[in-house]
Amino acid sequence: MSGEKHCPLCECHDVARYHEDARRDYLRCCNCALVFVPPAFYLDRRAEQAEYDLHQNSINDAGYRQFLSRLATPLLQRLPDAARGLDFGCGNAPALADMLRQAGCHVALYDTFYAPEESVLDARYDFICATEVVEHLHQPGRELQRLWSMLEPEGWMGVMTKLVKSHDAFVSWHYKRDPTHVCFFSEDTWVWWAQEFGVRLERLGADVIMLQR
Template identity: 45%
Template sequence: MSCPLCGKTHPWLYAHLSKGDYFLCGDCRLVWLDPRHWLSPKEEGAQYTTHCNDPEDARYRAFLSRLSEPMQSRLSAGARGLDYGCGPGPTLSRMLEEKGFPTRDYDPVFFPDKGILAQEYDFITCSETAEHFHAPGAEFERLNALLRPGGWLGVMTEFRPADAHFLRWHYRRDPTHICFYSPDTMAWIARHHGWRLEIPVKNVALFHKGQV
């Protein structure tokens, strides 16, 4: 088995459960669920339809503002972006557009327009999505290709807690959550792509792609 983020082989067994083992990469520090216990695409899609993402929900907007506010404070006027993995009720894109930043939506299940992935963007948001990636290494390569030089990528996902708390962690129990990141993992991603990393608030990583 190899790490789905960095490709290193021979990961460490991190946690053992009857519903599946979790592995830890010694290089990038990603933790992931044994692929043999991932949901099927049909099961995964059905699980996503249970999510209630209402653009008018003030509490949901407040949650997303943890990413939108630090992101928009770093953008130039009129910057154009992409919300990658927007889910069934695009909200983050609407919030950014309200602040003057036109933002397109892409989601492989709900908004699977591949033409959107043939363009480049000044910024990309990826909220509560990276934990679902089956191949995070390939996904971050794609995000790098979509992002213009000088652009920003914002990723929001719950960072993995201390080892002793992992098995009790509520985030792990969502059957569609298969990859878990820590600040060390985010630092590895930044180094690998030559990005600068900022963590403005807990569970939010902002990556700046330098100019060519």
Template identity: 50%
Template sequence: MSQKCPLCPSMTQTLFHQDKRRCYFRCEHCYLVFADPATRLSPEQEKAIYQQHENSPHDEGYRTFLNRVVEPLLARIPPAQQGLDFGCGPGPTLSLMLEDKGHSVALYDPFFAPNDAVLKSVYDFVTCTEAIEHFYCPGKEWGQLLRLVKPGGWLALMTKLVKDADAFSRWHYKNDPTHVSFFSRETFCFLADRDGLDVDFVGNDVILLRKKTA
């Protein structure tokens, strides 16, 4: 390929997987796997798919799912912190769960809560659950996430991680047309080393990163 990696941005990528839907490439510098940009949906198509999601704060199964990131985050932050849920979706739930524990949480979503004013502040923690895989320009959006976190603060992510090409070929996660950026442990370790973060992997799909103090 002759284009830049959307995350790092190296010019060295290799074909990682190809199926009937699209091609996927891997950056040999940061190890991000990304779908062919030519196959991206329009914003209207993308939003229409998100509107089909039935996540609700009243769904106990969804709350149990989100607890995988809530519980380890709560174990690491002091009481009464200020946070931001980045990519909250059409049915914000994570914010309510954290507010129930005494924290204050602002909301941002480019489709469902496009309040740019909240992006001008900095926070003790930022959550981004099942959203980073949707980033068309992950390098830009990663930088934005880091700017939103105070020194010493936490970035709490939830996303499925790439293992290897063989597992990827059978992976249902790649078949969602809105999933375009696929991270691995190696990718997050690369970002942590480059950007001065401590990284902790919790289970199979939760990544907690702490911004180091000066």
């Protein structure tokens, strides 16, 4: 168990058992407050993609685009004209990228399963989007630092993910039932991350986080 008691965000070993259910254990980092699933419970890559293949998202689905507008609208308000960005974890239906392109942005795509073009990770961007992505990351500390290093000065990272509110709420939380969700951020976690990297942090609504370099 000692090998599992390691926060994948801040690498702290001071973690405590937070919850367990019939399928998985959940630990909480005492440093950054990330709640996470130990690696022993991760799906293998094939099973993980099979779960994603079940998603029925469509680029032109009005409801899906309305959902994504909770991030797209405030992001566009903060960007210069013709901004260059990356849709990280774009999935098999990159509706957000389509919305941003229609607004005049230039958007590259990356997804480890559906758009695995590594060269886009060597560029620099005015903005990076990660919608419903960070909860899937096995190494969120490493991935978020890499993304942050790709931003131009004063660039924006827009994140959409459901946030842990309390232990009582977590016990019955539907969000943890997805077997591909292995990292659960709270507002305290994002405050820690912003302080650690000298980041301007804005929380918009229940699940949108804006971070400025």
